[in-house]
Amino acid sequence: MESSNTVLITGAGGFIGHHIVREFAKHNWTVYALIHRQLPEELNHLPNVHIIKGSVTDGDILSKITPIIGQRPEVVVHAAGLAADVGADRIYKALNFESVKTFAALPTRKLVYISSSDVYGIKDFHGEDEDSLPFETKPLSPYPKYKIESEKWLRSNLPTDKYVILRPCAVYGEGDKSIAIRMVKFLDSSPFIIHFGKWKGQNRWPAAAVEKVAQVAYATACCTNFDGQAINIIDPEHTTVDAFYRKVAAVHFPNKKFTTVTLPFWIGKLLGRISTTLSNLLGRTEQLFDPSFYAVHHVASNLDLSCAKQQKVLEIYKELTQQGNKYEIK
Secondary structure, eight states, X not given: OOOSOEEEEETTTSHHHHHXXXXXXXXXXXXXXXXXXXXXXXXXXXXXXXXXXXXXXXXXXXXXXHHHHOSOOSEEEEOOSOOOSOOOHHHHHIIIIIHHHHHHTSOOSEEEEEOOGGGGOSSOEEEEOTTTOOOOSSOSSHHHHHHHHHHHHHHHHSOGGGXXXXXXXXXXXXXXXXXXXXXXXXXXXXSEEEEESTTTTOSEEOEEEHHHHHHHHHHHXXXXXTTTOEEEEOOSSOEEHHXXXXXXXXXXXXXXXXXXXXXOHHHHXXXXXXXXXXXXXXXXXXOSSSOOHHHHHHHTSXXXXXXXXXXXXXXXXXXXXXXXXXXXXX
């Protein structure tokens, strides 16, 4: 039996979107999953999940969705977008900014927007929270540029009770085809774990379990406590860049020994510039080789952000599951 609570999830075929679909389906919501290309086989078998094929950049996507849903969705979770290091500005603008405006136009109780912690910039942090950090003024790529623009647009155009913004850090977990895969490819061809700059691999890697992203998305969709706010999503455990590399290596290369090497940051930036420039010249949305210019800043920075607000959301998530998922907790 389908629930009267309905959610439209964009980017449902992607890594994060797929897990968010799982989360809402688990709590017996009726889920409309918007998928552009790849359809995870599991979604065909989840209860109360309806697949809609289409792209968030289609000019008439809302007119396609509305007849299928048949009513206004209770919540829209906008997880679609391009998360990459390279690529043309216009692609990021269409996927990561214009699409936000499109789905914000749907008559719904709330929009849960999946942004990124990269809106703060890639630099050393030491436990700062969402309310103390300003946006980066000179983003290193179009990815954070249009995440910033989207957040600004939401705050300027929607009442505070109509949206919540989630800022995941480096998301990992089942089905990850980005961060972990890149590390595996590198480790497969190298006997070294290479770090750049002053931290020598002892800087914090902002790991964020994809299950936490899904749980926070669900809880903030259900309650009103965090309306109009932004929430960092990052594991409370402090994991260094070197430790994260070695965890990946232990899983994929249990019999291979790796030597740690630290190179000056300028070498990393030079390699990153070459990779990013060539990738952009070739019109790629995937880096030609690692590190890209954007990635080298990630692995060489101490991305130590506060997760205090996230922990409060997860407490509410526990309350929701214990109370039969009734929302509007005060």
